[in-house]
Amino acid sequence: MTARARWATRVIGGAALVTTALTVWLGLWVTPPAKVMGTLARLLYLHPPIAWVALYCAFGLAALSSVLYLWRRTRSLFWDRLGASAVEVGVVFTALTLVTGSLWGRPTWGVWWTWTARLTSTALLLVLFLGYLALRRVPADPDVRARRCAVAALVAFVDVPIVAFSVDWWQTLHQRGTVLNPGLTLKVHGSMAWTMGLGFLAMTLVFVWMVLVRYRVELLADRIGDEELEVSLSERWAEGATVADAAVSLALPDAAPAASTGQGAAVGLVPESLGGRR
Amino acid sequence: MWRDALLVAGKDVRIELRSRVALWQVLPFAVLVLVLFGFALGPGPAALRAAAPGLYWLAVLFSTVLATQRSVAIESGEGTRDGLRLSGIDPAGVFLGKAAAVAIQLIAVQVVLGAGIVVLFDVHLQTWWLALAASVLATVGLSAAGVLYGALSAGLRVRETLLPLLVLPIVAPVLIAGSRAWSAAVSGAVASGASWLKILGPFAAVYLAVGIALYGPLQETA
Incomplete structure (x- = not known):
């Protein structure tokens, strides 16, 4: 990652912090309690933005980068790392969606969990992408792993609408979308609407920041893996050299002048002894 | 592609016929699942009859995982995957062939399970064509998704534990749509049952389509 990218990450992180703090302040102190829901409605400044990030930003980005990885002309480990970072952050946000929804559901519906369409399909989505993370944990060659994970992400992604439809038919009790309802009329008013909009911005910024940081971690982990391989390779080489040296000095115990030629022979021996190890 | 598919399917089915793994392991497992469900729900016929379609499809799902694992295991012998790749067979053909072989096993499993819920759970199908259509569509979808994920987890040492985690959430729509269609077939509510085929069809x-498109890149990974 270049210095400029690191700088951009820091700026986005700062913006995320500021907007999140503003959302908290507006949401908890400035906005009035809602008419029907009372102070419970304050969860609405957070829950829909989190769900938006999880369902659209994270998994959309993951699917996009998987396609770009699988397409030969744009194949690069960049897309693999980006997709993996997006899924990982997406899983966190999906879990948060379920938790915040559950916190809202307990006082509103009287239960932590109901088998409504949205809850069920979100839970399934979480399990789907947990599977992706499990697949990613399996050690493999980076290219092999990247291809596997790209396919897994795409397969999971095409499953999302089918899951949504089937679960929707299976049970429909959950309220319709508040902002993105079919008529696209905004049902939230005044300062509350502003706060909710800010919440969307804040959560999106948090998402972008987390993906950037996660990408950097992924990159560094790969680099450390490569470096460790090189270090242990050179250690083996050195080992081979000392073994070869010992062999030569054993073979020629009292021929001091032969030491220089012996060393030359040892260098020549190293690749062979390494080849033998493999 | 189709000829290659036939070749691969023929090979897999022949291996199954000779090794009898499906016959002696997958089928008894499916029946065992039904019996265990019976124990879990108690002997009351009303409860069993109500739950039968869902239990049937759960047993089918578990059998799909087993059949898929077996289908991957066939290809995991020394050099088998390389042999298959070097034979010049179209990857899409390999995918379709392996899916067809799994589908044949699933059909056998479903025949036994269907008889099982009729005998054990006292279920009578009012509209058998609806149940049949749901089963055929679901079988295509299950075997395609199963083989695709099988290829994804092929060559991994953690395959046995990873595959169910990957496959079962993916095929959840089949469980929902299949059990609803079968419930409708049992109660004779044709209209509501037929609408569930609209999930099973697109799923398959x-x-x-995804398998035909992505099996090639997956095969390269071995």
Whole structure:
């Protein structure tokens, strides 16, 4: 990652912090309690933005980068790392969606969990992408792993609408979308609407920041893996050299002048002894 | 592609016929699942009859995982995957062939399970064509998704534990739509049952298409 990218990450992180703090302040102190829901409605400044990030930003980005990885002309480990970072952050946000929804559901519906369409399909989505993370944990060659994970992400992604439809038919009790309802009329008013909009911005910024940081971690982990391989390779080489040296000095115990030629022979021996190890 | 598919399917089915793994392991497992469900729900016929369609499809799902694992295991012998790749067979053909072989096993499993819920759970199908259509569509979808994920987890040492985690959430729509369609077939509510075929059909089509498109890149990974 270049210095400029690191700088951009820091700026986005700062913006995320500021907007999140503003959302908290507006949401908890400035906005009035809602008419029907009372102070419970304050969860609405957070829950829909989190769900938006999880369902659209994270998994959309993951699917996009998987396609770009699988397409030969744009194949690069960049897309693999980006997709993996997006899924990982997406899983966190999906879990948060379920938790915040559950916190809202307990006082509103009287239960932590109901088998409504949205809850069920979100839970399934979480399990789907947990599977992706499990697949990613399996050690493999980076290219092999990247291809596997790209396919897994795409397969999971095409499953999302089918899951949504089937679960929707299976049970429909959950309220319709508040902002993105079919008529696209905004049902939230005044300062509350502003706060909710800010919440969307804040959560999106948090998402972008987390993906950037996660990408950097992924990159560094790969680099450390490569470096460790090189270090242990050179250690083996050195080992081979000392073994070869010992062999030569054993073979020629009292021929001091032969030491220089012996060393030359040892260098020549190293690749062979390494080849033998493999 | 189709000829290659036939070749691969023929090979897999022949291996199954000779090794009898499906016959002696997958089928008894499916029946065992039904019996265990019976124990879990108690002997009351009303409860069993109400739950039968869902239990049937759960047993089918578990059998799909087993059949898929077996289908991957066939290819995991020394050099088998390389041999298959070097034979010049179209990857899409390999995918379709392996899916067809799994589908044949699933059909056998479903025949036994169908008889099982009729005998053990006292279920009578009012509209058998609806149940049949749901089963055929679901079988195509299950085997396509199963083989695709099988290829994904092929060559991994953690395959046995990873595959169910990957496959079962993916095929959840089949469980929902299949059990609803079968419930409708039992109660004779044709209209509501037929609408569930609108989930099973696209599911099968989507996973066949995804499998044909992505099996090639997956095979390269071995």
